[in-house]
Amino acid sequence: MKILSKNGNELLLLAMKEDSAAKGDYLLIEDRNRSMVVQVYDEEYLSSQALIEDIVKEEVVNASSMENLHDPLNIGSLSRLVRDARVFRAKIRASVTDGKLSSDVTWLPSRVESKIRRITMKELDSLLGRCGVFPIPVGRASHEEEFEIYAEDLDGKLTVITGKKESGKSHLSKMLIKTLVQYGAFVVVFDLNNEYGGLGWSRAGVPSSINQQIKVLEPGKTLRFTLDYCGKTAISGMLKNALDMPAASLREFLRIWDWCESKQSLSIDAIGNAVNTWNINELVRDALVSRYHVIQSSRLFINGERGLQFEDIISGKSGAAMIINMGEISPTVRRIVVELVLSKIVDLLEHKQIPPIFLFAEEAHIYIRDTYWEDIITRMRHFGIYTTFITNQPDAISDGIYRQVDNIFLFNFTNDNDLDKISKVSLADNDTIRSIVRTLPQRHCLAIGKAVCDLPVVIKVAAAEVLMLGETKKFFTKK
Numbered sequence: 247m248k249i250l251s252k253n254g255n256e257l258l259l260l261a262m263k264e265d266s267a268a269k270g271d272y273l274l275i276e277d278r279n280r281s282m283v284v285q286v287y288d289e290e291y292l293s294s295q296a297l298i299e300d301i302v303k304e305e306v307v308n309a310s311s312m313e314n315l316h317d318p319l320n321i322g323s324l325s326r327l328v329r330d331a332r333v334f335r336a337k338i339r340a341s342v343t344d345g346k347l348s349s350d351v352t353w354l355p356s357r358v359e360s361k362i363r364r365i366t367m368k369e370l371d372s373l374l375g376r377c378g379v380f381p382i383p384v385g386r387a388s389h390e391e392e393f394e395i396y397a398e399d400l401d402g403k404l405t406v407i408t409g410k411k412e413s414g415k416s417h418l419s420k421m422l423i424k425t426l427v428q429y430g431a432f433v434v435v436f437d438l439n440n441e442y443g444g445l446g447w448s449r450a451g452v453p454s455s456i457n458q459q460i461k462v463l464e465p466g467k468t469l470r471f472t473l474d475y476c477g478k479t480a481i482s483g484m485l486k487n488a489l490d491m492p493a494a495s496l497r498e499f500l501r502i503w504d505w506c507e508s509k510q511s512l513s514i515d516a517i518g519n520a521v522n523t524w525n526i527n528e529l530v531r532d533a534l535v536s537r538y539h540v541i542q543s544s545r546l547f548i549n550g551e552r553g554l555q556f557e558d559i560i561s562g563k564s565g566a567a568m569i570i571n572m573g574e575i576s577p578t579v580r581r582i583v584v585e586l587v588l589s590k591i592v593d594l595l596e597h598k599q600i601p602p603i604f605l606f607a608e609e610a611h612i613y614i615r616d617t618y619w620e621d622i623i624t625r626m627r628h629f630g631i632y633t634t635f636i637t638n639q640p641d642a643i644s645d646g647i648y649r650q651v652d653n654i655f656l657f658n659f660t661n662d663n664d665l666d667k668i669s670k671v672s673l674a675d676n677d678t679i680r681s682i683v684r685t686l687p688q689r690h691c692l693a694i695g696k697a698v699c700d701l702p703v704v705i706k707v708a709a710a711e712v713l714m715l716g717e718t719k720k721f722f723t724k725k
């Protein structure tokens with residue numbers, strides 16, 4: 247390979263037949279004692295007017311004459327080589343001086359002297375100083391090299407996994423969760439397809455290594471709280487945000503709550519009775535009664551028993567995943583569940599009763615109200631909720647959130663609008679995203695951000711040994 251030209255922070259490299267590089271590969275351009283790290287993001291033919299004319303001429307000659315052309319000097323094969331020459335477009339990522347990587351790239355490598363070779367991920371990692379204590383193997387980088395990210399890079403961070411339908415997003419997030427749990431972390435999953443429960447089982451149907459650490463919580467069955475455990479703040483938050491309770495009715499409700507509490511009879515039934523007999527405006531009573539029925543039919547609250555307590559699942563354990571199955575409940579109940587779970591966890595974190603929590607939210611725009619997003623990533627991050635959003639609609643996440651994202655795992659997108667959105671807001675440059683993401687094969691993703699030290703890497707996500715539920719159910723099955 248040879249350098250052809252430079253344009254901004256982009257190099258054009260001439261590649262002949264035997265030179266190969268895939269999109270996303272890193273190359274090292276060595277020029278005496280300095281070198282430059284570039285990443286290939288596109289491949290084209292070498293095109294000049296003269297070349298195109300040549301090709302056309304040859305085709306015309308071939309078509310119109312049957313005789314063999316006399317070519318004693320074998321110029322034809324040379325010219326064929328030239329016509330097959332390709333150009334790699336590569337982005338300059340960093341320069342290396344005295345074995346140290348820096349982003350200061352103010353020099354130009356020599357076109358004549360410099361040598362270009364592929365750089366392995368291992369070499370790149372040692373240049374970057376990318377290392378950690380808790381590796382998460384995610385698959386393979388280019389040329390079948392094992393690739394891992396580090397759990398530390400998800401810790402305290404905001405991560406987005408996005409890509410079109412069926413591209414492998416949930417698969418990747420399950421791999422992350424599994425390894426996090428193995429390392430002793432606590433994970434809460436809002437599972438919209440009831441698919442994460444498979445983490446407890448291997449593909450052969452026997453319990454997986456983390457079977458004991460997987461707690462599947464079904465709203466109304468295994469996920470039921472006592473009112474006392476939720477507390478007044480969580481319940482009033484739920485009424486206001488998930489059930490749109492007007493302020494006047496909310497005030498009455500809180501009065502009823504206090505009254506029940508003072509009589510030490512805080513229960514759903516006691517509140518129900520009080521709502522019916524309380525001396526209030528009929529409109530307010532209507533508002534209270536309708537919410538009361540929703541709450542009652544959600545079966546989320548329990549009386550006289552202990553109910554679910556997150557501390558029970560967490561304390562004394564080394565790592566657990568609490569998977570909240572939300573596939574079969576109504577949108578309103580979903581919002582109630584999310585509201586209760588999040589506010590209780592924040593409450594526990596505030597009182598330092600539980601360690602930080604990793605939150606994985608699938609298609610969160612469906613059940614998290616807009617204002618809550620910002621809350622989760624700003625306020626809640628300080629308490630210790632580290633979120634990973636998984637979505638196939640990148641435009642459902644607002645720009646404000648993207649600005650705070652630390653890691654993005656991008657699967658294939660072909661839709662121009664989605665590509666536009668993601669290339670505008672993400673941590674890597676527009677050209678790289680557009681060109682690489684558009685042609686990513688299934689189960690491949692482009693990792694961007696802290697986890698890869700801001701050098702985008704194409705990863706072929708590994709298959710997993712745990713049971714991966716979540717396949718789309720089909721009516722017509724292939725024989």
Ligand SMILES: Nc1ncnc2c1ncn2[C@@H]1O[C@H](COP(=O)(O)OP(=O)(O)OP(=O)(O)O)[C@@H](O)[C@H]1O
Pocket residue numbers: 409410411412413414415416417418638689706707708709710714716717
């Ligand atoms: N790296 C992989 N190796 C093997 N199988 C995979 C891999 N990634 C995904 N799959 C399989 O491909 C299918 C789709 O993957 P997955 O459910 O993760 O996609 P998704 O992007 O979450 O889709 P959706 O948008 O429908 O939620 C699943 O059956 C999954 O098991």
Ligand SMILES: [Mg+2]
Pocket residue numbers: 415416417716
């Ligand atoms: Mg999915």
